[in-house]
Amino acid sequence: MPRDPAVVSDLAEQDLLDLILPHLPVGSGTLVPPGDDAAVVAAPDGRYVVTCDVLVEDVHFRRRWSSGQDVGRRAAMQNLADVAAMGARSVALVVGLVVPGETPVAWVEDLARGLGDACRPLDVGVVGGDLSSGPALMVSVTAHGDLEGRVPVRRGGARPGDVIAHAGRRGWSAAGLGLLTAGREDTDPGLVAAYRSPEPVLAAGPAAARAGATAMLDVSDGLLVDAGRLARASGVTLALDAPGDAFADDVARLAPAAALLGADPLDWVLAGGEDHGLLATFPPGAVLPPPFRAVGVVRERGTEAVLVAGAAPTVAPGWDHFGR
Amino acid sequence: MPRDPAVVSDLAEQDLLDLILPHLPVGSGTLVPPGDDAAVVAAPDGRYVVTCDVLVEDVHFRRRWSSGQDVGRRAAMQNLADVAAMGARSVALVVGLVVPGETPVAWVEDLARGLGDACRPLDVGVVGGDLSSGPALMVSVTAHGDLEGRVPVRRGGARPGDVIAHAGRRGWSAAGLGLLTAGREDTDPGLVAAYRSPEPVLAAGPAAARAGATAMLDVSDGLLVDAGRLARASGVTLALDAPGDAFADDVARLAPAAALLGADPLDWVLAGGEDHGLLATFPPGAVLPPPFRAVGVVRERGTEAVLVAGAAPTVAPGWDHFGR
The missing domain is CATH 3.30.1330.10 (PurM-like, N-terminal domain)
Incomplete structure (x- = not known):
């Protein structure tokens, strides 16, 4: 050599x-x-x-x-x-x-x-x-x-009445990428670090399985995209709470970067990818293992696969690797 | 769509x-x-x-x-x-x-x-x-x-006195690539097909394990290169028979293409990659499962990791993906 x-x-x-x-x-x-x-x-x-x-x-x-x-x-x-x-x-x-x-x-x-x-x-x-x-x-x-003897948690098991829960960050990676693209990474190095090197809440996956999660996936392409996948696989509608309530901590953290870049922090929360949070559904009354928090409820399948605060989402859902 | x-x-x-x-x-x-x-x-x-x-x-x-x-x-x-x-x-x-x-x-x-x-x-x-x-x-x-309950066959288990055996084709892929490079694929479409779509003798792997193979590897980078890997992992010398004897069928098959291209079929047999034959060693007296055939004997480690007909190889051993 x-x-x-x-x-x-x-x-x-x-x-x-x-x-x-x-x-x-x-x-x-x-x-x-x-x-x-x-x-x-x-x-x-x-x-x-x-x-x-x-x-x-x-x-x-x-x-x-x-x-x-x-x-x-x-x-x-x-x-x-x-x-x-x-x-x-x-x-x-x-x-x-x-x-x-x-x-x-x-x-x-x-x-x-x-x-x-x-x-x-x-x-x-x-x-x-x-x-x-x-x-x-x-x-x-x-x-x-x-799987350590557990039943695998798939996408298709959500049932009407189940609680929708999320564990991990929402929108940090998208915000960090926005700051990098604008050359403003000094504004919030923590968001940039979240883009460069995500910190998924890995232990929450087995914990969710032990707590009886009926469906789960990794939110890699954005909350709306991935919620839509879970909803379609399960034949249900995921009715998400208003993101300003469900993800208040994330929205507060993202607000300064969003103001600087002229972005809406709710867009990052709903459509930003690569945070690798976990979206899961649990039977009504299940004790959610931390850091899962309730962010909505599963309904019978309606016109929309995903609702946000009771209405069809108005945010572009995410991105695609190819042409469209 | x-x-x-x-x-x-x-x-x-x-x-x-x-x-x-x-x-x-x-x-x-x-x-x-x-x-x-x-x-x-x-x-x-x-x-x-x-x-x-x-x-x-x-x-x-x-x-x-x-x-x-x-x-x-x-x-x-x-x-x-x-x-x-x-x-x-x-x-x-x-x-x-x-x-x-x-x-x-x-x-x-x-x-x-x-x-x-x-x-x-x-x-x-x-x-x-x-x-x-x-x-x-x-x-x-x-x-x-x-592994279906079998002990995995590794590279490091060859012992002096073991029989060296090979299953599969030798040199066909290199010859096929040579014909394609020269635009002479009509000379022997079977060789070209062997380059384009190798036919490894997959069932021979489990059969070798059942027959007590002491060491084995897939010959992907050339017989000399891969025999050297097995020899070094086992701390032995692999003494290969003269390739014109050990691989007489392959040499005969390769001869017309070699003559056309001015190549030596023995070079293809010894140094050609991508045929995905299996090279294995078996205890003396083991019954070799078909299509394995004996191609040499394992010796105590000498100066050379691999000998060909008793002498150090004179063929360039194979290729490297990077600079050297």
Whole structure:
């Protein structure tokens, strides 16, 4: 290996791997660690949860706004949030990484550090992966979880009368991105940090399952979009309370940034993506596990899949990766 | 959805998914199919094998040489080969797909068809995935397998005196790529097909495990490179027989293409990648399960990790994705 390699094309694949691997935890559920053609992971309850999310440079992140560590942490966290949304505890990740030759080696090491930072405290192992050159940075993470004997919480189980509850932040990531785009990140570094490196409330997923949640999902594309998905899967209408009441703390936090940018904080709360909060429904009278709070009620399916304060939403719901 | 959409950017993400999903089998081991935040897969023996491989356009494939179906089939097969190399039966895939907006919709449907073609006959489910736009086509597949109670066969278990055996083709893919590069694919369409869509001998992996294989790996980067990996992991030397003897059938098949291109068929046999044969070691006297055939013997570790007909190899061993 050359001394002080600056960019990835200075290295052989194995040399780059040798720089990455020390940052990645093995995980106590890993029976055969990386180094063979495949890893072997324990599945104590005879099942495993599996989900995959891809991050692409200039689609999901920009290198001038996010460090390697931010991207690594975020790639892990958004997958761990999907595992949590099934009511499972995350156990293992595998990572497919495409890196242009001109990428700084330090950036790739930082990415590995971010993956490790997200996984190590949760005892999640990074049990395998693949590394390739390519024309753009892409990080594909597959996450695996253990249901620990619980029934998986799906999207389709909400019933009329159930309480709708949300755990986590709403609108912070969208506000942070707005501040970055406007070059005003000093206004509220906490919002910018929430964009760069979301903090999903992972433990709330298994807690919701234990508390009898009837349906749940990770709010990744925006509250209205994801509430609509849950509503359609369950054949019900989700009647959300007025967001100024249901998400009063978030609205208060977002207000200064919104005023500065001429935005409406309620738009961020209703349509902002990437906060990775959990939206769940619980039987009437269930004790909501913290930090879930009630934000509405499930009704028989009406004309609209989602109502906000009793009316059809007037906010554009979210975004799409492709043309429309 | 517009009538007869030509390229991906004509579609919303959900519309593209609606075109892809019908081509993908669910798999009988899938407990919760795609549609929620994560799938749930059965792990009857309390463990699962997991591996990941990424294909990037113009690094691993070219659209002018490979159809979408070829790429989908190959993306699945090279991962299924890694699962087989642990001695496991494949059960489930997840697929991260990055598609530029100008990609023909028909190409992406073909890719899904190829994934389905590879998985359906093996009862492998495509249980999840993610779809994103991006600047280049990239397919990241994570494959999962069931060891069915067997001990995983790793790279590090070869012992002096063990028989080295190989199952599958050697050099066909490299020869096929050579013919395509030279525009002479009519010379031997079978070799070109082997490049476009490899046929790994997947059942040989579990069969080797049952027969007591002490070490095994998927030969993806070339026989010399991968034999070197197995030798180093096991702390032994792999003494391969002369390839003209050990791989006489392959050499005979490759000879006309080699003569045409001025290549040496032995180079393809020793250094050609992407055939996804299995290289394994067995205790002396073990009955080799077909189609394994003996190709050498394991020795105490000497100066060289790999010997060919008793001497250090003289062929460049293989290739690297990065600079050196």
